[in-house]
Amino acid sequence: MTNESITFLVVDDDRALAQALAAIAVARGFTAVTAGTLAEVDAALSAERFDVALVDLDFGGKSGFDAMRRIKARDADIEIVVMSAGGSLASAIQSYDLSAFAFLRKPLDTQQLFSTVLRALERRRMHLHNRRLVWELQTINEIAEGVAESLDPRDVLMGALQRTVRALSAVGGSIRLRDEITGAFNVRAVIGPPGLLQMWEQDDLRAYRPSEAVIATRAAVILEDVRALVPEDRRTTLPACSALSVPLLAGGEILGTLTLGADVPHRFAVADQRLLTTIAGQISVAIQNARLHESISRGKREWEQTFDAISDPIAVFDVDGRILRGNRALAVHLGCEVTQLRGRD
Numbered sequence: 001m002t003n004e005s006i007t008f009l010v011v012d013d014d015r016a017l018a019q020a021l022a023a024i025a026v027a028r029g030f031t032a033v034t035a036g037t038l039a040e041v042d043a044a045l046s047a048e049r050f051d052v053a054l055v056d057l058d059f060g061g062k063s064g065f066d067a068m069r070r071i072k073a074r075d076a077d078i079e080i081v082v083m084s085a086g087g088s089l090a091s092a093i094q095s096y097d098l099s100a101f102a103f104l105r106k107p108l109d110t111q112q113l114f115s116t117v118l119r120a121l122e123r124r125r126m127h128l129h130n131r132r133l134v135w136e137l138q139t140i141n142e143i144a145e146g147v148a149e150s151l152d153p154r155d156v157l158m159g160a161l162q163r164t165v166r167a168l169s170a171v172g173g174s175i176r177l178r179d180e181i182t183g184a185f186n187v188r189a190v191i192g193p194p195g196l197l198q199m200w201e202q203d204d205l206r207a208y209r210p211s212e213a214v215i216a217t218r219a220a221v222i223l224e225d226v227r228a229l230v231p232e233d234r235r236t237t238l239p240a241c242s243a244l245s246v247p248l249l250a251g252g253e254i255l256g257t258l259t260l261g262a263d264v265p266h267r268f269a270v271a272d273q274r275l276l277t278t279i280a281g282q283i284s285v286a287i288q289n290a291r292l293h294e295s296i297s298r299g300k301r302e303w304e305q306t307f308d309a310i311s312d313p314i315a316v317f318d319v320d321g322r323i324l325r326g327n328r329a330l331a332v333h334l335g336c337e338v339t340q341l342r343g344r345d
Helices: 015-027 038-047 063-074 089-097 110-147 153-167 210-217 232-237 270-309 328-334
Strands: 007-011 031-035 052-056 079-084 102-105 172-178 185-191 221-223 242-250 253-262 315-317 323-326
Touching: 007 015, 007 038, 007 063, 015 031, 015 110, 031 038, 038 063, 052 063, 052 110, 063 079, 079 110, 102 110, 110 153, 110 270, 153 172, 153 185, 153 253, 153 270, 172 210, 185 253, 210 221, 210 242, 210 253, 242 270, 253 270
Parallel strands: 007 031, 007 052, 052 079, 079 102
Antiparallel strands: 172 185, 172 253, 221 242, 242 253, 315 323
C-alpha cells in the first residue's frame, strides 16, 4: 500500500492539534480528514473509506470511546490508534477492548505516532490479505466443484460463468470459445444486462474490446475506465464501466476468453486478474474434459450405428461367453428383440 492510497482520520476536538497532525500526514503522502464532533465523525465515515484513525480519548468527555465504537461499527477493518493526555490504565484497557491497535500519551512524538500508524497499516494489510486468500480459495473450490458437476459443455460454461460473476460482484460476463473448424471465437455463454455484448460493436469501442486484445496477445487485459473511451453524453448509458478479460489456455493453445464487466470504473485489480486466471485454468480443463466426453460419445454412437447396420448377425461377448451387444440381424436370426440379446450365451 502506497502512502498516496492511505486515508487517515484524526478525531480530536482540539482543532488546532487535529489540523497540525493532518498537515503532517498530508506531508507524508496520506489523505487526511479531521473531525471535531461525533456528528463530524459520522459525516466523515459516510463520505470516505478510511484505513486508519487517530482518536483522542479525551475528545468531548467520554465520546472518544463513542467515536471508536462508531468507527468500528462502520468498518471493522479500520485500524485505530488512540491518544490521551491522562493515560490511565483503565482507559488503555478499555481502548484495547475496543480493538485499538495502540495507546499513545500526549504530548505526541510525531515520529513515534507515524511509526505506530505504519505498523497499524501493516497489520491491516496482512489481515485483509489473509482474508482475501481465504475468500479466493473458497471461490476457486466452489467453481471447481461446479464445473465438475456436468460434462455437457453448455452446462459447464454457464455454471462457471454464473459462479464467477457472482463471486467477483461483476455486472455480467461472457465466455468466447474458438471454433475447432473455422477458428472463429464465438460467444458461447453470456450473463448480464442487455447491451453488454453489443457495446463492443459500437464504432468507438470496437477497437478496445478486451477479449479481442486477449486473443491477439494471449495475455490478460484490464480496461479500467470504459467511460473515457466514449463521448460524455453516452457515459451514463454504458452497461459496463470497466472490464477484465483473461485467456482460456490449454498448453500453448488458446481455447477462448473469459471476460467480466463491472458497473463502476477501476473495479478490477491485479489480484482479481490472478484469481480470474486461475478460474480460467479450471474452466479450460473442464472444456477439454467435456470435449473429450463429447468425442467419445459421438464415436460410440457412430460405432453403434455401424454395428447395427451390418447385415450379417454379429455380437460382442464377455470373457464368459455371454453376449454384451448384438446387432439387429442377430436379433432377427434368434427371433427376439435387440434388447433381449444381452446376457445370452
